[in-house]
Amino acid sequence: MEYFLGIDLGTQSVKVVCYDEEGNFVALASREYSILTPTPGYAEQHPETWWEKTREAIQEVLATLPEPTIRALSFSGQMHGTVMLDESLVPLYPAIIWADQRSHQEAREIRxxxxxxxxxxxxxxxxGFMAATLLWVRRNLPDVYRRVRFVLLPKDFLKVKLGLPPTTDVADASSTLLFNIRLRNWSEEILAALGLDRAIFPPVHESTQVIGQVARNVREELGMKGPCLVVAGAGDQHCAALGNGVTDEGELLVTIGTGGQVFTPITQPLVDAKLRIHTFCHAVPGFWHLLGATLCAGLSLSWFKKSILDSGTHVFDFRNLDQEAQKVDAGCNGLLFFPYLIGERTPYMDPHARGAFVNLHLTHQRGHFVRAIMEGVGFGLRNAVEVFRELGVDFQRTVFSGGGARSNLWRRIVASILDMPLFTTQVREEAATGACILAMVGSGRFGSVDEATRVLVQYTHPTLPDPAWVEVYHRLYQKFQKGYTALRELSPGT
Known part of the structure; x- marks a missing residue:
């Protein structure tokens, strides 16, 4: 029996899943790590920590197998971040990840x-995009910048640790803003305009392409046998789409994890004239996708729990908070939450946006705040969906995933805010499973991504919108849209 590994290098943890050649889930291991914030607005991680945790998780999975024969493996990874390597392929500086806000001046310069x-x-x-980050490094860390031989996206550093030369894939690379999405390669025009050396950017492959094998010494270190083919992989949003069976036009993926995303595949590179959303290459060859994002989704709720509610003597449980929120009526007696705790992406592209609770009243209790956060995140997701609709995108099926999808209340709220049924999958760790699908397709186990998803992905019964909530949320969404403009006048940077 041969096995396949999918490795998802997330923002707060790495997850490794294993499937057998019949498409059966076999094992899962994960390891956590922290986001480093040495200065307000900074978000960094150490690449070597990623590898240390990934190695541990791989070895834990391999230990569960009767014979650790790995046919192929592939990667999913947090998008946009920047890893800078020297001539010896050693990191020169901590990875600057997607949540980093230091490069707002450079973002303006790029525009x-x-x-x-x-x-x-x-x-x-x-x-937080690689384009803005590199300009910040060039301006503020010139000694580091002069020594850069390669710049990589986060997950691509793990391939180097497996013994492969630096490479990347079209899906993840298109999230750097240094890529020509139509040519599916680095943009010579943008690199030249920004004065960036083309030689520091690695070769680009389609996400399903085999790019090599795990080096012999690494296989021995990990205890891994078999062909150990390495398939290029993709960003976490692309892989999460595959792990949720979202591979074709008319399908929409809504995700609430640390951030919140709205994703739909397209067969032509349709670009919003107002640039309110992203158009990137998909992991499926010949496809692109639209992507909208609210930066602080599940992170809003975990911030509220850990920073406001938890104390040294009492730590709240998310399940209990969810139960309290269930007792609150839709609309939270007027309480509105704006989830702009670290700026906002879609549709504002505004690093200076700030969050707020609005319409506070003495009658509001803890459950009101929790539910208001859930609703505010839902409204943030609707912002992106409305842009999709404005561009003429129609949806036949919507899939809801991420940690937020495990809450029945949050599912009902989002279904009602979007006014559409939400399907969820029975897949464990969708992004890591999406990486496994790429490994299976790239190594020839399945002939296409669609064939693989039909085997690996099954759905539960959909969560339906509540008609009474739909009406309430339609009214509140109009107020939510006005709130950004009003709050922006009070935020820093104005």
């Missing part, structure tokens, strides 16, 4: 210098 080329990239620039 001024390459505004005419942004439609080639399919997106407006945002802080």
């Amino acid at each position: 001024e210098k390459v505004g005419e080329y942004l439609k080639l990239a399919g997106s407006d620039v945002a802080t």
Whole structure:
């Protein structure tokens, strides 16, 4: 029996899943790590920590197998971040990840210098994107920048640790803002306009392409046998789409994890003229996708629990908080939450946006705050869906995933805010499973992504919108849209 591994390098943990050649789930292991914030607005992680935790998780999975024969493995990873390597492929600086806000000045500079080329990239620039991060490093850390031999996206560093030369894939690379999404390669125009050396960017492959094998010495270290083919992989949103069976036009994936995302595949590189959303290459060859994001989704609720509610003597349980929120009526007696705790992406692209609770009253209790957070995140997701609709995208099926999808209340809230049924899968760890699907397709176990998802992905009964809630949320959403403009006048940077 041969096995396949899917490795998901997330923002707060790495997860490794294993499937057998029949498409059966076999094992899962995970390891956590922290986001480092040495200065307000910074978000960093150590690449070597990623590898240490990934190695541990792989070895734990292999230990469960009767024979650790691995046919192929592939990767999912947090998008946009920047890993800088020297000539010896050693990190020069901590990885600057997607949540980093330090490069807002550089983001403005990029708009001024390459505004005419942004439609080639399919997106407006945002802080935390590789393009803005590299300009910040060049300006503020010139000694580091001079020594850069390769810049990689986070998951691609793990391939180097497996003994492969630096490479990347079209899906993840298109999230850097340095990519031509139509040519599915680095943009010579954007690199030249920003004065970036093409030689520091690695070769690009389609996500289903075999790019090599795990080096012999690494296989021995891990206790791994078999062909151990390495397939290029993709960003976590692309892989989560595959792990949820979202591979074709008319399918929508809504995710509430640390951040919140709305994702739909398209067969042509349709770009929003106002650049409110992203158009990137999909992990499925010949496809692109639209992506909208609210930066602080599940993170809003965990912030509220850990920073406001928890104390040294009492730590709240998310399940109990969910139960308290269930007792609150839709609309929370007027309480509105704006989830802009670290700025906002869709549709504002505004690192200076700030969060708020609005319409506070003495009658509001803990459950009101929890439910208001859930509703505010839902409204943030609807912002992206409305842009999709404005561009003429129609949805036949909507899938809800991530940690938020495990809450029945949050499912009902989002279904009612979007006014559409939400399906959930029976898949464990959708992004890691999506990486496993890429490994299976790339190594020839399945002939296509669609064939693989039909075997690996099954759905539960949908969560339906509540008609009474739909009416309430339609009214509140109009107020939510006005709130950004009003709050922006009070936020820093104005």
